[in-house]
Amino acid sequence: QxxxxxxxxxxxxxxxxxxxxxxxxxxxxxxxxxxxxxxxxxxxxxxxxxxxxxxxxxxxxxxxxxxxxxxQDESAGLPCKLIDPKAGEVVLDLCAAPGGKSAYLSELNAGKAIIISIDQNFPRLNLIRKNIKRLGLKNIHLIQADGRNFAAKKADKVLVDAPCSGLGVLAKRVDLRWKRTPAQINELTKIQFELLQNAGKLVKTGGVVVYSTCTIEPDENERIVEKFLKKNKNFNIDPATRFISETFVTEEGFARTFPHKHGMDGSFAARLIKKSEILKKNIKVNP
Structure with a gap:
């Protein structure tokens, strides 16, 4: 293969x-x-x-x-389907630029959810602003912030479309074949985990976090989710089969696409459910 x-x-x-x-x-x-x-x-x-x-x-x-x-590549729509935004819900898009997923999240519920698009790059936020104006979308709100330390009232759902090596889009980004290095991927995995960690703090109990990338590198995909679940016992994997075709779903319940199998970009997505808040242990103080 x-x-x-x-x-x-x-x-x-x-x-x-x-x-x-x-x-x-x-x-x-x-x-x-x-x-x-x-x-x-x-x-x-x-x-x-x-x-x-x-x-x-x-x-x-x-x-x-x-x-x-x-x-927009069809693979990029899968994380949005996993979010499954409903009317009245607050959905955070932590790494929103250039805005394709924020727009699709809005379209999936005909503008009845509240989509908050966050990105630390102001010029790229302007790209989102132009795009949502062209599409006529009224329920997307823009915030300039770093998704790793963004703080807000807990949301119903959070999308982390993390920056990645892009090894799933080599047909479109030929330059990445020569530019990407193992050291860069190591740095990216740190950012990816920090983003996912913060997403876990930003979502309500019973809420959803979707982690996604456009790479086929396991260190940026499954390993990140496994590390997160090991550190956050109050989250479970919600199998993707409830939201997308089984064609894309792995045995673990993740969404995975490959150019040679599905005729679209290589990608990964995982839907996680927050079962509860982590309770701090009571510290007894001797009188």
Whole structure:
């Protein structure tokens, strides 16, 4: 399978469009795009995603400018499906820029949840602001902060789409084949764990934390979750099969995709449930 993976990474990737379903029905979107002699193929896993070999210049493509769709790989939608945002819930997106997942979280509940998008990079927050304006999304709120030490009232759900090595997107980021080093990955794992640790503090009892990356490196995926669960006994894995196709789900209940198996970017996601708060041990003081 290693050879198949390498061959898949050497193929020109298709463009994937995520339809803004609250704005336009996927069936009507497909008709409109097809009427432009644009070759599109609907995803077999998610009705809101379509693939195409190419697109006109987006700045000149009216359907894009009018907010009918976004460019987003289908694998990037899986963590949002695992979050499963409901009306009235407060959802934190701790590493939000450039905003694709925040937007999809909003679209999944037709703008009825409260999405708080957090990123420490102000220029990248502006990218989110422009994107949500184009899509017409009103329930996304932006905060500039470092997700590792961000503090707020406990939320119903928290998404940690952690910075990673990007080894799942080598077909799109060819430069990473030469730029990534073991030392960089070691540094990234520290950041990833710190983000997940803080997410655990930010979510309510009974709430959900979803940890995700766009890498296929176990040290950045399973090992991070295992370390977190070992340190936080009050969390359990919630199997992904309740939210996405079993095609993507591992024996442990994680979501995993590979370019050569699924025709999309390599990715990982884990849905964790907070069973309780960690109680501090009572310290007896001798009189």
């Amino acid at each position: 290693t050879i198949e993976l390498c061959e898949a990474n050497n193929q020109r990737p298709l463009l994937t469009m995520r339809v803004n379903c609250p704005k336009i029905d996927p069936v009507n979107f497909e008709k409109k795009i097809s009427s432009l002699n644009q070759n599109v193929e609907k995803s077999q896993y998610n009705d809101c995603f379509f693939r195409t070999p190419d697109l006109p210049e987006l700045t000149e493509f009216s359907y894009f400018q009018e907010g009918h769709f976004s460019i």
